Amino acid sequence: xxxxFAYIMLYCWPLVMLVMFRSMPLANALCLSIIGGYLLLxxxxxxxxTLLPSLSKDSVPSMAALVMCLLLAQSDRLSEQLRGTAPGGxxxxxxxxxxxxxxxxxxxxxxxxxxxxxLVFPALTVLNNSEALVYxxxxxxxxxxxxxxxxxxxxxxxxxxxVLGLWFLGTTQRHVVLLRTLxxxxxxxSVLVAYEIRMSPQLNVKIYGFFPHSFAQHARGxxxxxxxxxxHGLWLAIFMATATLAACVLWRQALRARVAAAPWILAAVWLxxxxxxxxxxxxxxxxxLVAPIVLLTPPRTxxxxxxxxxxxxxxxxxxxxxxxxxxxxxVQTAERIDPARAQSLAFRFYHEDMLxxxxxxxxxxxxxxxxxxxxxxxxxxxxxxxTDGAWVIFMGQFGWVGYLxxxxxxxxxxxFLALRRKDMLAPATTGLALVASAGLVDLIPNGTITxxxxxxxxxxxxxxxxxxxxxxxSQTRGSRDPEADxxxxxxxxxxxxxxxxxxxxxxxxxxxxxxxxx
Numbered sequence: 263x264x265x266x267f268a269y270i271m272l273y274c275w276p277l278v279m280l281v282m283f284r285s286m287p288l289a290n291a292l293c294l295s296i297i298g299g300y301l302l303l304x305x306x307x308x309x310x311x312t313l314l315p316s317l318s319k320d321s322v323p324s325m326a327a328l329v330m331c332l333l334l335a336q337s338d339r340l341s342e343q344l345r346g347t348a349p350g351g352x353x354x355x356x357x358x359x360x361x362x363x364x365x366x367x368x369x370x371x372x373x374x375x376x377x378x379x380x381l382v383f384p385a386l387t388v389l390n391n392s393e394a395l396v397y398x399x400x401x402x403x404x405x406x407x408x409x410x411x412x413x414x415x416x417x418x419x420x421x422x423x424x425v426l427g428l429w430f431l432g433t434t435q436r437h438v439v440l441l442r443t444l445x446x447x448x449x450x451x452s453v454l455v456a457y458e459i460r461m462s463p464q465l466n467v468k469i470y471g472f473f474p475h476s477f478a479q480h481a482r483g484x485x486x487x488x489x490x491x492x493x494h495g496l497w498l499a500i501f502m503a504t505a506t507l508a509a510c511v512l513w514r515q516a517l518r519a520r521v522a523a524a525p526w527i528l529a530a531v532w533l534x535x536x537x538x539x540x541x542x543x544x545x546x547x548x549x550x551l552v553a554p555i556v557l558l559t560p561p562r563t564x565x566x567x568x569x570x571x572x573x574x575x576x577x578x579x580x581x582x583x584x585x586x587x588x589x590x591x592x593v594q595t596a597e598r599i600d601p602a603r604a605q606s607l608a609f610r611f612y613h614e615d616m617l618x619x620x621x622x623x624x625x626x627x628x629x630x631x632x633x634x635x636x637x638x639x640x641x642x643x644x645x646x647x648x649t650d651g652a653w654v655i656f657m658g659q660f661g662w663v664g665y666l667x668x669x670x671x672x673x674x675x676x677x678f679l680a681l682r683r684k685d686m687l688a689p690a691t692t693g694l695a696l697v698a699s700a701g702l703v704d705l706i707p708n709g710t711i712t713x714x715x716x717x718x719x720x721x722x723x724x725x726x727x728x729x730x731x732x733x734x735x736s737q738t739r740g741s742r743d744p745e746a747d748x749x750x751x752x753x754x755x756x757x758x759x760x761x762x763x764x765x766x767x768x769x770x771x772x773x774x775x776x777x778x779x780x
Contacts, residue, residue: 265471268304272319275299276326283330289436292327293443293717296423299323300713301451301501304470305493315415320713324422331426370727372674373428377421379667383627384413387660391630400643405630413631423713424671424720431717432724437690438515440721441508441697445529448505451490452536455502458488459539466491482541499542500710503549504697506533510556511693518689543603544707548700561692568695569680572673575702579653579665583618610707613648620647621658628661635659652705672702672719675726682726691725698722 279299282291303319310316315325388410395402431440454465463480466489467473475494480487487495509530516523530553537546555567574581581587589611597604620637621628629635635658637647649655656665676695679687698718704710 263472264304264307268307268470268472271470272303272307272317272322275303275322279323279326279330283334287439288331288334289431289439290443292331292426292430293440294447295327296323296426296713296717297443297447300492301447302491304466304472304491305474306472307470313411315419321419324419324426324713327426328422331430372678373671373723373727376667376671376674377425379663380417380421380671381414383663383667384417384660385410387627387630387664388413390624390627391634395634395638397638398641398643400638402632402634405632405634409631420716423717424723427717427720427722428724428727429720430724431721432728434688434690434725437688437694437721437725438512440718441512441515441690441694444505444508444697445512445526445533448502448508448533449529451505452502452533454490455488455498455536455540458490459486459536462486463489463495465489485539485541487541495540496542496545496708497710497712499537499540499545500548500701500704500708501714502533502537502540503545503704504701504714506530506537506549507552507556507693507697507700509533510553511690511697514556514689514693544704548703552696552700556693556696561687561689564689564692564696565676565680565687568692568699569677571696571699571703572676575653575699575706576666576669576673576677578706579618579657579662582614583622609648610650614651614654617647617649617654617658621654621661624661626661626663628657628659628664631659650709651707652709652711655709669702671723672698672715675719675723679722679726691722694718695722 275295279291279295282295285291286294299319299322303322305319308316308318308321315321388405388407392404392406394404430436458465463473463477463486470491474489474492480489480495488498489495490498492498492501509526513523513526513530516526534549534553537549540546555564559567578587593604593608593611596607616637617635621635633645635655636645636649638644639646649658653665653669656668660668676699679685679691679695698715701710701715701718705715
């Protein structure tokens with residue numbers, strides 16, 4: 263059980279966030295509060311409230327960030343930023359070197375339509391699962407009308423990071439902020455990872471008084487798989503993989519901006535080393551496959567690869583159910599490399615087949631919550647299923663419609679960004695799309711969907727519903743260090759001001775200056 267300090271950390275985190283939001287720009291505070299809470303807060307500490315969302319490491323940072331962002335949105339400081347003037351008289355558009363223009367019609371319709379579907383559709387799931395399920399001595403009651411309220415509460419809390427990313431992280435420069443936060447926190451976390459690699463995963467026990475999972479699963483050969491404060495070593499591995507890829511993206515962005523790039527590639531090397539020592543093969547393979555694409559290919563190729571990966575994740579249940587995934591060949595290939603890995607893979611495929619067959623009995627609405635999506639022995643009532651992949655969990659709970667709504671929010675913005683040929687995407691955005699796609703691929707074998715997943719997905723969706731265009735050079739004068747945010751601005755000598763009927767217009771330099779008429 264969590265100790266007292268675990269509850270103090272959880273309930274005092276909003277106060278830490280308040281200091282962040284008062285002392286930092288909104289985007290920095292938002293990224294640091296959500297990702298930092300995910301990395302540092304205890305997992306089992308929390309409180310279940312009647313008729314209210316439960317308080318946990320996932321919900322407390324999200325709800326507090328929502329309140330603070332909404333309060334800042336009403337303040338004069340953020341109002342000035344939204345009007346185009348940053349505090350101190352500096353141009354916010356000049357700082358970002360682009361002008362973000364919200365789009366209407368299809369872009370917003372897709373995103374907000376899927377958000378509405380996630381909130382409304384569970385009502386049909388509840389109505390279609392009113393019957394009780396009997397497995398020998400065990401009975402699972404049917405779902406009632408009030409169960410819809412609990413499901414919607416959970417969905418609302420889950421979607422908060424996505425909505426905040428959609429509203430406040432939808433520009434290229436905010437993507438740079440998000441990537442920097444990932445790398446900086448990853449470097450700090452790597453110290454704790456290195457400690458657990460050497461001393462075994464015990465920080466969570468020493469600080470919070472409990473171990474989040476089975477310790478036996480984290481003893482690998484003659485070493486250990488680190489956990490730190492996350493749910494499992496797999497969760498830590500995919501975060502370290504995300505931070506490694508983010509460092510590679512920032513290296514490309516720094517080269518584009520013609521600023522110092524060496525620190526980012528050194529950070530990528532260090533993070534990759536910590537990932538390799540974490541003894542998680544899946545996350546390591548993802549980095550080995552995706553990092554060369556980030557480092558060596560142009561942005562257009564990056565967004566196309568990210569879209570292909572996202573599309574494959576979206577249709578994976580269809581391919582899996584139709585038998586197009588060569589599971590037997592994959593097991594045989596893994597057996598040549600490591601028999602233990604092959605046995606684990608075969609075990610996973612066996613349970614996926616069982617759960618998918620159960621889910622296909624209610625393919626549209628799913629079986630709902632309360633473990634109704636799991637498979638039980640008909641005589642003893644014992645749970646005989648193991649749910650690993652996020653896709654099979656959501657398929658069983660909410661059917662095809664619920665799965666497509668949830669995964670559509672995470673995948674379709676990436677696909678549509680790749681189809682928007684006229685919108686020139688910066689390396690920060692295309693690289694972030696590759697980071698998100700790598701995390702989505704990891705959702706096939708694992709259930710590693712976290713607030714970080716939704717925050718990155720919301721940032722990409724926000725970029726999809728906006729169109730960025732370069733700011734006129736005359737607007738960039740007086741901005742603070744725009745190249746620090748990855749932007750390259752024209753030199754003042756490239757622009758001069760010509761007077762026409764009392765209006766100052768920016769135009770190309772010419773041999774003389776036209777005088778206004780009297």
